[in-house]
Amino acid sequence: MSESQERLHHRHLEQAREQIIDLLTRQAVERELVSRSEGNSRQDVVAQLVARQQQAQLEQKLAQLHPADVAFILESLPPDAREAAWGLVRPERRGAVLLEINEAVLRALLGDMRPEEIAAVVRHLDSDDIAELLTELPEELSQEVLVRLDRDDQAEVRSVLSFPENSVGSMMDLDFLSVREDASLEAVLRLLRRQKSLPPEINQLIVMDRGGHLRGVLSLEQLLLSEPEREVKDVMTADPTYFYTGDAIADAVTAFEKYDLISAPVVNLHKQVVGRITVDAVVDAINERAQSESLRQVGLSEEEDLFAPAMESAKNRWPWLALNLLTAFVASRVIGAFEGIIVQLVALAALMPMVASIGGNTGNQTVALVIRGLALNQLGPTQLRKMFSKEFTIATVNGSLWGSVLGLATLALYHQWPLALVIAAAVLLNLWVAAAAGVLIPLTLQRFGRDPVMGSSVLLTACTDSMGFFIFLALAAVFLV
Amino acid sequence: MSESQERLHHRHLEQAREQIIDLLTRQAVERELVSRSEGNSRQDVVAQLVARQQQAQLEQKLAQLHPADVAFILESLPPDAREAAWGLVRPERRGAVLLEINEAVLRALLGDMRPEEIAAVVRHLDSDDIAELLTELPEELSQEVLVRLDRDDQAEVRSVLSFPENSVGSMMDLDFLSVREDASLEAVLRLLRRQKSLPPEINQLIVMDRGGHLRGVLSLEQLLLSEPEREVKDVMTADPTYFYTGDAIADAVTAFEKYDLISAPVVNLHKQVVGRITVDAVVDAINERAQSESLRQVGLSEEEDLFAPAMESAKNRWPWLALNLLTAFVASRVIGAFEGIIVQLVALAALMPMVASIGGNTGNQTVALVIRGLALNQLGPTQLRKMFSKEFTIATVNGSLWGSVLGLATLALYHQWPLALVIAAAVLLNLWVAAAAGVLIPLTLQRFGRDPVMGSSVLLTACTDSMGFFIFLALAAVFLV
Numbered sequence: 001m002s003e004s005q006e007r008l009h010h011r012h013l014e015q016a017r018e019q020i021i022d023l024l025t026r027q028a029v030e031r032e033l034v035s036r037s038e039g040n041s042r043q044d045v046v047a048q049l050v051a052r053q054q055q056a057q058l059e060q061k062l063a064q065l066h067p068a069d070v071a072f073i074l075e076s077l078p079p080d081a082r083e084a085a086w087g088l089v090r091p092e093r094r095g096a097v098l099l100e101i102n103e104a105v106l107r108a109l110l111g112d113m114r115p116e117e118i119a120a121v122v123r124h125l126d127s128d129d130i131a132e133l134l135t136e137l138p139e140e141l142s143q144e145v146l147v148r149l150d151r152d153d154q155a156e157v158r159s160v161l162s163f164p165e166n167s168v169g170s171m172m173d174l175d176f177l178s179v180r181e182d183a184s185l186e187a188v189l190r191l192l193r194r195q196k197s198l199p200p201e202i203n204q205l206i207v208m209d210r211g212g213h214l215r216g217v218l219s220l221e222q223l224l225l226s227e228p229e230r231e232v233k234d235v236m237t238a239d240p241t242y243f244y245t246g247d248a249i250a251d252a253v254t255a256f257e258k259y260d261l262i263s264a265p266v267v268n269l270h271k272q273v274v275g276r277i278t279v280d281a282v283v284d285a286i287n288e289r290a291q292s293e294s295l296r297q298v299g300l301s302e303e304e305d306l307f308a309p310a311m312e313s314a315k316n317r318w319p320w321l322a323l324n325l326l327t328a329f330v331a332s333r334v335i336g337a338f339e340g341i342i343v344q345l346v347a348l349a350a351l352m353p354m355v356a357s358i359g360g361n362t363g364n365q366t367v368a369l370v371i372r373g374l375a376l377n378q379l380g381p382t383q384l385r386k387m388f389s390k391e392f393t394i395a396t397v398n399g400s401l402w403g404s405v406l407g408l409a410t411l412a413l414y415h416q417w418p419l420a421l422v423i424a425a426a427v428l429l430n431l432w433v434a435a436a437a438g439v440l441i442p443l444t445l446q447r448f449g450r451d452p453v454m455g456s457s458v459l460l461t462a463c464t465d466s467m468g469f470f471i472f473l474a475l476a477a478v479f480l481v
Numbered sequence: 482m483s484e485s486q487e488r489l490h491h492r493h494l495e496q497a498r499e500q501i502i503d504l505l506t507r508q509a510v511e512r513e514l515v516s517r518s519e520g521n522s523r524q525d526v527v528a529q530l531v532a533r534q535q536q537a538q539l540e541q542k543l544a545q546l547h548p549a550d551v552a553f554i555l556e557s558l559p560p561d562a563r564e565a566a567w568g569l570v571r572p573e574r575r576g577a578v579l580l581e582i583n584e585a586v587l588r589a590l591l592g593d594m595r596p597e598e599i600a601a602v603v604r605h606l607d608s609d610d611i612a613e614l615l616t617e618l619p620e621e622l623s624q625e626v627l628v629r630l631d632r633d634d635q636a637e638v639r640s641v642l643s644f645p646e647n648s649v650g651s652m653m654d655l656d657f658l659s660v661r662e663d664a665s666l667e668a669v670l671r672l673l674r675r676q677k678s679l680p681p682e683i684n685q686l687i688v689m690d691r692g693g694h695l696r697g698v699l700s701l702e703q704l705l706l707s708e709p710e711r712e713v714k715d716v717m718t719a720d721p722t723y724f725y726t727g728d729a730i731a732d733a734v735t736a737f738e739k740y741d742l743i744s745a746p747v748v749n750l751h752k753q754v755v756g757r758i759t760v761d762a763v764v765d766a767i768n769e770r771a772q773s774e775s776l777r778q779v780g781l782s783e784e785e786d787l788f789a790p791a792m793e794s795a796k797n798r799w800p801w802l803a804l805n806l807l808t809a810f811v812a813s814r815v816i817g818a819f820e821g822i823i824v825q826l827v828a829l830a831a832l833m834p835m836v837a838s839i840g841g842n843t844g845n846q847t848v849a850l851v852i853r854g855l856a857l858n859q860l861g862p863t864q865l866r867k868m869f870s871k872e873f874t875i876a877t878v879n880g881s882l883w884g885s886v887l888g889l890a891t892l893a894l895y896h897q898w899p900l901a902l903v904i905a906a907a908v909l910l911n912l913w914v915a916a917a918a919g920v921l922i923p924l925t926l927q928r929f930g931r932d933p934v935m936g937s938s939v940l941l942t943a944c945t946d947s948m949g950f951f952i953f954l955a956l957a958a959v960f961l962v
Contacts, residue, residue: 196706257765357942372776
């Protein structure tokens with residue numbers, strides 16, 4: 001990223017975006033006018049001139065922006081305008097823009113390009129960045145792009161691609177600067193001065209032995225504050241935080257958060273340095289996790305493009321919709337089994353959704369707490385026992401209290417003491433179900449190697465609905481009819 | 482943070498935590514034994530010796546850990562063990578540990594301390610860190626601690642506390658290094674060598690004029706790569722990203738993410754440098770936002786301590802529980818209005834929750850998408866219109882499809898064509914309600930200056946439940962009876 005690119009303040013960015021959208025919309029209108037007035041060649045020429053001028057204006061505007069801002073603008077444009085804007089991004093900047101763009105829009109943009117076009121665009125990027133982009137492409141297309149790269153790039157990209165998706169290896173940066181233990185700081189300073197630039201987010205040099213094994217790190221701070229005559233090994237940090245290529249990204253994120261790291265070396269199983277990870281990648285990882293959490297809870301796994309074709313989005317939602325329908329059907333059959341009692345006491349039909357709803361609501365609160373506990377790694381066996389007993393206490397307190405409130409409301413409406421008692425008891429029992437399900441559903445998903453967030457809210461509601469109806473109607477069948 | 486503190490790998494940390502919990506539990510048992518065998522003085526002495534030895538062992542273990550790891554351990558301990566462990570943290574390290582700990586646990590720990598004790602603990606911290614801790618305390622206690630600090634600290638802390646809670650000013654670091662434009666790099670290097678250490682997360686020096694106005698930044702990279710004879714103004718970045726004290730933290734977070742910043746200067750309205758913000762504070766801010774999002778969606782606002790007293794947590798959940806009960810009551814009254822029809826056709830009672838449930842499920846998916854769009858600042862007027870029409874298209878596709886599936890299932894169960902048609906139509910209509918409510922609820926919350934996430938899922942379900950019951954039963958009343 002050159003320093004001359006404009007980094008826009010939030011308010012200015014919004015302005016710039018609106019301007020660009022405005023220009024693009026006007027262009028579309030002009031084009032329409034041109035095509036309508038095809039007979040009239042004079043108007044045609046004028047309109048074309050205006051359009052070309054606006055085009056040039058837009059292209060220049062986009063060229064001045066930071067790639068991240070261009071990405072942001074592309075993400076917020078509807079598909080037709082987005083494609084027009086993409087055409088105006090200068091070819092040599094396209095790779096940098098693609099790196100900043102979200103998955104769904106990335107796929108939409110690359111979907112229309114031929115392998116050799118994609119290869120030409122990504123060629124200017126670092127090999128780890130190329131690998132990152134390729135993982136977003138369909139396997140076949142990704143291979144076709146790969147074979148069109150330079151031989152050296154190919155090898156490096158392949159090596160990055162060989163690491164599992166959620167491993168530190170897959171997100172590391174291959175670019176690092178290393179020095180030897182026995183060098184003097186003076187020599188290191190000279191070495192640096194011969195470089196044109198340093199790898200981004202560099203705050204430390206990696207100290208390796210001849211075999212490439214990690215010996216320590218030399219922070220730029222230590223380098224600047226110490227006397228130049230001293231040797232690297234006297235001022236370096238000999239026990240830095242480092243990661244293995246196979247470590248989980250989540251663990252690296254936790255370490256960066258806790259120890260306020262800027263960058264850290266990545267080593268292979270022989271403790272040879274193979275790369276480093278930097279805080280900007282960590283920030284991206286946290287952000288991705290944060291953005292997708294509430295989506296996953298309602299069963300949306302794919303990062304959905306706000307403007308993906310509606311049919312595609314509709315299909316995306318089918319699996320969990322089908323599951324929801326199935327579980328709702330089960331709940332409906334539970335009620336069906338008690339139809340005889342409902343006919344005798346129709347008030348039951350009106351009251352039963354309340355029991356289900358209050359269970360769903362409190363159960364989802366428990367789910368949210370458990371998911372957070374799991375994400376923070378705070379639920380060991382001891383804590384789990386504590387949490388279980390606490391959620392049951394809360395369910396007992398709230399079930400008794402709000403069950404009574406609901407009982408009194410029922411009494412006021414239907415003037416039947418037994419009915420009031422049954423609904424109060426049903427609320428308490430269903431809150432116990434909600435507490436148990438709220439803790440167990442995310443834990444069970446995790447135990448079976450699934451994402452504890454994915455669809456947890458759908459599953460919880462299924463539990464509390466069916467059980468809520470069952471408890472209430474069964475109690476009614478026993479005590480009321 | 483001294484370099485000698487151990488930074489633990491995830492796996493080791495879990496081990497250490499289990500060991501400490503284990504030791505603390507054993508201690509509790511020993512204490513009980515001692516109190517039971519109070520007559521027998523010989524056993525008493527032995528038990529006390531064992532306990533003291535374990536105490537010393539624990540204290541040493543904790544002293545070797547990074548403050549962030551100590552905080553993590555304290556967070557995962559139940560209250561009694563936590564207090565015992567807190568007593569073993571050396572006084573001079575307590576401030577650093579408190580900075581890393583979550584809100585709920587912080588309050589629990591500080592709640593038991595007197596103002597002069599707290600003042601003694603925080604005295605070793607930087608003034609911005611002291612301010613951060615004081616904002617977590619009750620106003621009165623915070624004032625009492627404040628007056629017990631040194632005069633200089635007091636002034637600085639008060640100035641930080643004067644910034645609004647979500648402003649860059651409230652999270653900035655007051656510690657920065659500045660140089661003049663006309664200094665030579667050689668002079669800057671000499672200046673640095675006279676320092677004992679640099680402020681944390683430093684990657685650039687701030688270039689100011691005599692009046693303290695921001696002129697640019699000099700990155701350590703530029704300093705290291707350029708010839709020492711050159712002047713600061715020739716190699717500095719003259720238009721760096723900077724923030725005003727009044728800028729929103731959210732905007733700073735966005736800028737750090739987009740431009741991969743490590744630190745940035747903070748200026749007052751006269752563009753005089755008053756501090757800087759660093760990426761570690763930004764990582765904390767992102768993380769806090771991420772952790773609280775799914776909690777807020779179900780109406781849990783306070784960062785809840787996993788081990789806060791159950792009664793307190795139960796009360797925390799009352800406001801939204803009450804709202805949920807109220808809206809469920811409304812839904813129940815909707816059904817109550819149709820009791821006459823349900824008595825005539827009891828199948829309605831069994832089928833109606835399906836219509837409500839599928840509406841709630843798909844509506845919550847829309848809510849999750851809109852909340853993400855809002856968080857990413859991607860919903861301008863143009864995008865909103867697009868999104869609205871897209872969600873309606875999806876609702877139409879999925880409503881027709883899954884409404885038909887449900888209609889066929891109903892036909893198979895009850896052999897009544899009209900009933901099947903009514904439920905299919907009701908599903909489609911309720912999905913339209915869900916699409917509209919899913920977009921409008923978060924937007925309306927935001928328009929009225931509320932948090933668009935807070936309770937959105939509770940409100941959505943209220944809508945889709947009531948409307949689902951109403952649509953289905955009203956259609957049945959018109960077409961079936």
